[in-house]
Amino acid sequence: MLDNKRKTPFIAFIGAVALMASAPAFAQEAAAPAAPAAAEAPAADVAAVPAADAAAPAAEGAGDVEPAKIEHAGKLTVMQMFLDAEPVVKVVMIGLVLASVLSWTLLVTKLLEFGSLNRTSDRFLEAFRGAKSVNDMGRIAAAEEFEGNPLADMASAATQEIELSRQAGLAVNGEHRETTLHRAESAVGAVQASLGKRLSSGMQFLASVGSSGPFIGLFGTVYGIMNSFIGIANTNTTNLAVVAPGIAEALLATGIGLFAAIPSVIFYNYFQTRISAYGARTEGFVAELMNAISRQLDKGA
Numbered sequence: 171m172l173d174n175k176r177k178t179p180f181i182a183f184i185g186a187v188a189l190m191a192s193a194p195a196f197a198q199e200a201a202a203p204a205a206p207a208a209a210e211a212p213a214a215d216v217a218a219v220p221a222a223d224a225a226a227p228a229a230e231g232a233g234d235v236e237p238a239k240i241e242h243a244g245k246l247t248v249m250q251m252f253l254d255a256e257p258v259v260k261v262v263m264i265g266l267v268l269a270s271v272l273s274w275t276l277l278v279t280k281l282l283e284f285g286s287l288n289r290t291s292d293r294f295l296e297a298f299r300g301a302k303s304v305n306d307m308g309r310i311a312a313a314e315e316f317e318g319n320p321l322a323d324m325a326s327a328a329t330q331e332i333e334l335s336r337q338a339g340l341a342v343n344g345e346h347r348e349t350t351l352h353r354a355e356s357a358v359g360a361v362q363a364s365l366g367k368r369l370s371s372g373m374q375f376l377a378s379v380g381s382s383g384p385f386i387g388l389f390g391t392v393y394g395i396m397n398s399f400i401g402i403a404n405t406n407t408t409n410l411a412v413v414a415p416g417i418a419e420a421l422l423a424t425g426i427g428l429f430a431a432i433p434s435v436i437f438y439n440y441f442q443t444r445i446s447a448y449g450a451r452t453e454g455f456v457a458e459l460m461n462a463i464s465r466q467l468d469k470g471a
Contacts, residue, residue, distance in 0.1 A: 248422065255419040256397055262390035262423050269379045270430035276372045277437050284444050290319045291451070304329050304466045307459075320365045320448075321455050327357040328459055332467075343467040354463055358456055365452060369445045373438060380435035387427020394420025 252263060294316045301307045308329030316322035331354045335342050342350040398416035 251415070251419040251422050254415060255422070256394055259390045259394045259419060259423050262386060262393075263426050266383060266387060266423070266426045266430045269383065270426070270433070273376060273379055273430065273434045273437060276376065277433070280372065280437075280441050280444075284441075284448070287319070287448065290316060291321050294319055294322050294325075295455070298325060298462075301462070304332055304463060307462065307466075308333065320361065320368075320452060323361045323365075324358045324452070324456065325459055327361045328354040328463060331357040332463070347464070347467050350467065351460060351464060355456075355460060358459065362452060362456065366445075366449065369448060373441060373445075376434045376438040376441070380431050380438055383427045383431030383434065384424070385427070387424040387430075390423030390427070391420045394423060 252260065255263065294310070297310045297313075297316075298307065298321075301310055307325055310316070311322045311326035311329065313322075332342055332350060335350055335353065340346065340350075395417055398420060401416060
């Protein structure tokens with residue numbers, strides 16, 4: 171065994187070696203808590219910088235949205251939408267509004283025309299059925315109060331044809347009765363044909379507005395929405411307050427087209443029914459007129 175003097179330097183040497191061996195481990199353990207903190211600090215800084223950079227354009231974009239447009243969108247009215255619309259859309263809207271006004275004007279005119287027509291026809295039939303001869307029929311039909319009435323015009327045409335035959339020296343009764351009735355019926359048919367044209371005036375316009383109005387309005391809508399999307403692409407914004415007015419202006423064209431077309435279709439169907447009803451009435455009167463003339467010819471009147 172080593173004596174105490176030799177043991178002391180040996181133990182010191184061993185302790186120094188152990189201390190040197192453990193020093194790097196202690197240094198690593200001491201540096202380990204600081205390393206994550208150091209790593210976290212740059213990451214947080216890096217994340218904060220892009221976030222700040224991204225927030226800056228967003229804030230700038232929000233400031234770039236035109237406040238006047240946003241404020242204007244809150245006060246959007248039909249008239250304002252019309253004023254702000256594209257020129258092509260404006261032309262479509264104006265045309266449809268004019269068509270709608272003409273449709274309503276035609277409605278009022280036709281209602282007054284048919285009302286007056288039926289009242290005058292009722293009075294004429296009452297007077298006509300009291301006639302005692304062909305000359306009486308002609309006199310009643312030529313009365314000023316019945317001027318322009320289709321039934322009176324038919325009776326007047328038939329009696330004038332018979333009178334012209336007499337003035338030409340032709341026999342109007344007896345064996346020539348059928349020939350006379352045929353000529354009178356032809357004269358009535360000419361008046362009846364012109365009546366159909368007269369009553370149908372304006373119907374083609376109503377049919378055209380009713381069938382094409384929605385499509386004309388749709389054209390304005392498509393054109394307006396196309397320009398709205400082009401504006402979205404140019405401004406690089408999808409802010410609803412900015413793009414909504416343009417879309418609303420475009421949709422207004424379709425609304426006006428429907429406003430013009432729906433009444434036109436209703437008026438067209440209504441007046442076609444009235445025209446058919448009066449046409450049936452004239453057919454009945456033609457039969458009554460021919461029977462009355464035939465009776466008077468058989469009587470020699």
